[in-house]
Amino acid sequence: MSERPIDRRRAETRREILAAAWELCHQEGLAGLSLRELARRVGMRAPSLYSYFASKDAIYDAMFAEGQIELGEHMSFLPDDDLTREDFRAGAQAFFEFCTSDPVRYQLLFQRTLPGFEPSPETYALATDRLERLETQLASAGVSHRRHLDLWTAILTGLTSQQISNDPGGDRWARLLDDVVDLFCDHAGVPPTEPSKNPRTTTRSRK
Amino acid sequence: MSERPIDRRRAETRREILAAAWELCHQEGLAGLSLRELARRVGMRAPSLYSYFASKDAIYDAMFAEGQIELGEHMSFLPDDDLTREDFRAGAQAFFEFCTSDPVRYQLLFQRTLPGFEPSPETYALATDRLERLETQLASAGVSHRRHLDLWTAILTGLTSQQISNDPGGDRWARLLDDVVDLFCDHAGVPPTEPSKNPRTTTRSRK
DNA sequence: CGAAGTATCGAACAGTGTTAGGTGAGATGT
């Protein structure tokens, strides 16, 4: 019923526009997205884009949704139950790597930076769903207070945004990651993974 | 020489423009600053502003400088030497309060949000000076590793930005502040203020 | 008073997102 080839063609063009939008943003910055330039890159004029997206913000919204889905996929390797401290480490690193690998995407997803842009309810639901999943994951490790969830998000976004803003391409804050995870886990009551007979300090894995 | 009344008048108008710019940004958002509207509010037309500021970004730059100076004054109650854990707490709270009390100013000072705007070298020096002062303050408390300075800034900005973005006007992240400061101080080796009966981590050892 | 300096203005330029209305091609119905 909705398999009409005409719809397939439309969806294909939509994807093409979105891909060009990402490329343009990577080149000119997130706010440097110009509809006339975007249209030129896909062989159109600016007004023609409006038959595929209701507005410029609708394009940002679709990009936002894409980014959320990508993040979900990037974090999907984590189990839903019985998270260990090692999982916390791996999760933090995966999130950090996801963010720093594409600052423009990070800016769109996590910084409220575009003047006037707000994700639509359906798109925003992707973000809250992801946060709900994180909530259950933390709960499975015995971290059930919202205080701890809030602390976890604040720490992770704090590190990543400092990394992106003040040392792009470097590792000045990336190197703090493991220590911070241990700090959080100690505070939140996530037991160390290795059955060490010396629980005084963090078990330093030779890396 | 620089006391000519004509210069005083110019400086006065400059201040008037800046005040109107802050007010306009508070109403329309940081990016909602329109030169024509700004000029209208001070009884001018847009081109006249260019005899007081070289560009719109120059206005943002002056606002950035004002914000940095205000932050310096807001944090000036802290001593330069021998910071106690109580000082860390008070400093964190003061910074947090400064940021959340004016999200627009926070956005200008700490988020790289305005497309294309970068503070001028002289203005940026205000920021680096402030960070240097923080560095010496931390060092006076035995916290001399750059890792710890970076961790401190990441934690504070992480908490504040989460507070502003996800719970404006509330206290969801504000309530975490004291715990986080203690967490950091324990990790960085800042001794507790009270002479506790538990001296496990009180030794101020430099590594 | 004339001259110099200062403050402000209108008009215009090159952009921006967005809307209205029109054109031509291809699919569809009879």
Next chain:
DNA sequence: ACATCTCACCTAACACTGTTCGATACTTCG
């Protein structure tokens, strides 16, 4: 096969933006 309809795309235009140019008043000074 012809008429109809849908879809994709266009041009023109609007209201806005920051910014520049050149001219016009007003102030101050020699």
